[in-house]
Amino acid sequence: MKKQLSAVVTGANRGIGFAVARELAERGSRVFLVARNGEAGLRAERELSGFGDVRLVPGDLSTPRTTRMAARSVLDACPRIDVLVHNAGVWPSRLERGDDGIERAFAVNHLAPFLLNHLLERALGGEGATARIVQVSAGLYVKGRVDLEGTARGDDFHAIRTYATTKLCNLLLLERFAERFEPRGVTVNAVHPGVIRTGLGDRSGLLGVLLRGVKQLWKTPEQGARPVVRLALDPTLAGVTGRYFDLDKETPLAGVARDRALAARLWAQAEALCGLTPKAHHAAGDASKAGE
Numbered sequence: 001m002k003k004q005l006s007a008v009v010t011g012a013n014r015g016i017g018f019a020v021a022r023e024l025a026e027r028g029s030r031v032f033l034v035a036r037n038g039e040a041g042l043r044a045e046r047e048l049s050g051f052g053d054v055r056l057v058p059g060d061l062s063t064p065r066t067t068r069m070a071a072r073s074v075l076d077a078c079p080r081i082d083v084l085v086h087n088a089g090v091w092p093s094r095l096e097r098g099d100d101g102i103e104r105a106f107a108v109n110h111l112a113p114f115l116l117n118h119l120l121e122r123a124l125g126g127e128g129a130t131a132r133i134v135q136v137s138a139g140l141y142v143k144g145r146v147d148l149e150g151t152a153r154g155d156d157f158h159a160i161r162t163y164a165t166t167k168l169c170n171l172l173l174l175e176r177f178a179e180r181f182e183p184r185g186v187t188v189n190a191v192h193p194g195v196i197r198t199g200l201g202d203r204s205g206l207l208g209v210l211l212r213g214v215k216q217l218w219k220t221p222e223q224g225a226r227p228v229v230r231l232a233l234d235p236t237l238a239g240v241t242g243r244y245f246d247l248d249k250e251t252p253l254a255g256v257a258r259d260r261a262l263a264a265r266l267w268a269q270a271e272a273l274c275g276l277t278p279k280a281h282h283a284a285g286d287a288s289k290a291g292e
């Protein structure tokens with residue numbers, strides 16, 4: 001009998017994450033939905049239970065502190081992970097900082113997957129097992145610009161560029177994660193899912209009304225889920241790692257995402273902000289001062 005895979009999907013209560021969870025469940029995986037809002041999470045769990053084996057894991061990825069709590073809940077529910085989909089994401093229209101002083105999109109889109117990769121490492125692969133990590137990325141990464149001094153705190157906040165920058169951060173670290181996980185049999189790939197009709201980046205006012213109108217022309221969440229699920233399950237992609245896909249097409253990363261010196265500094269900064277190094281307290285303290 002074929003082994004049932006355990007798949008963890010963050011931000012799975014709506015949008016692309018919901019559609020990914022549904023497709024994984026329909027294809028026979030046991031799916032753990034990570035959702036920050038209990039009510040929305042339970043609703044998604046109920047709806048998705050009609051398609052397969054689905055369980056809710058409460059988890060808020062807004063700050064490294066809450067992400068640690070989410071990781072503990074994931075490990076309790078699911079001690080062996082075959083598929084980890086980093087899907088949760090935000091596109092804020094204005095600067096918001098967490099209680100640690102870190103800009104919201106930087107925390108959710110960049111630091112949360114970084115920290116989860118570390119904290120969930122022991123549940124992924126090892127001892128002859130394999131696992132896949134899929135980072136839901138965005139083609140807009142090419143517009144990103146990382147400022148190691150200011151981006152974490154949102155000092156350079158911009159309503160479009162900040163989102164792009166957080167997606168660039170994921171891709172700058174892709175190759176390093178691929179190298180780190182290779183000995184455990186874990187692959188790490190990133191995918192742009194297309195331009196998809198979801199709540200991402202919704203705005204209020206006239207701009208919001210216009211945006212909602214334009215979104216009617218965009219693809220459905222189910223269409224956005226397909227390239228993500230392909231990276232998670234397609235047997236022809238076994239062993240493929242450290243790659244970026246535009247939908248189903250493997251695509252070389254633009255130069256801006258291939259700066260290894262910047263990647264090394266970004267990695268060290270993320271370790272510090274996430275409390276993974278002795279310098280952590282200092283760096284997080286710096287960020288929280290900026291939030292005062």
Ligand SMILES: NC(=O)c1ccc[n+]([C@@H]2O[C@H](COP(=O)([O-])OP(=O)(O)OC[C@H]3O[C@@H](n4cnc5c(N)ncnc54)[C@H](OP(=O)(O)O)[C@@H]3O)[C@@H](O)[C@H]2O)c1
Binds near residue numbers: 014035137192197
């Ligand atoms: N839509 C597109 O055109 C597009 C294009 C390229 C890439 N993407 C990427 O696709 C991914 C999914 O986006 P989407 O379009 O499906 O957006 P969405 O409909 O806005 O869904 C985002 C999901 O992330 C969750 N989330 C946000 N902040 C969170 C937090 N602090 N902790 C836990 N979960 C959190 C949301 O939960 P709540 O319901 O609680 O807010 C929601 O479930 C994102 O990474 C996005 O960058 C989307």
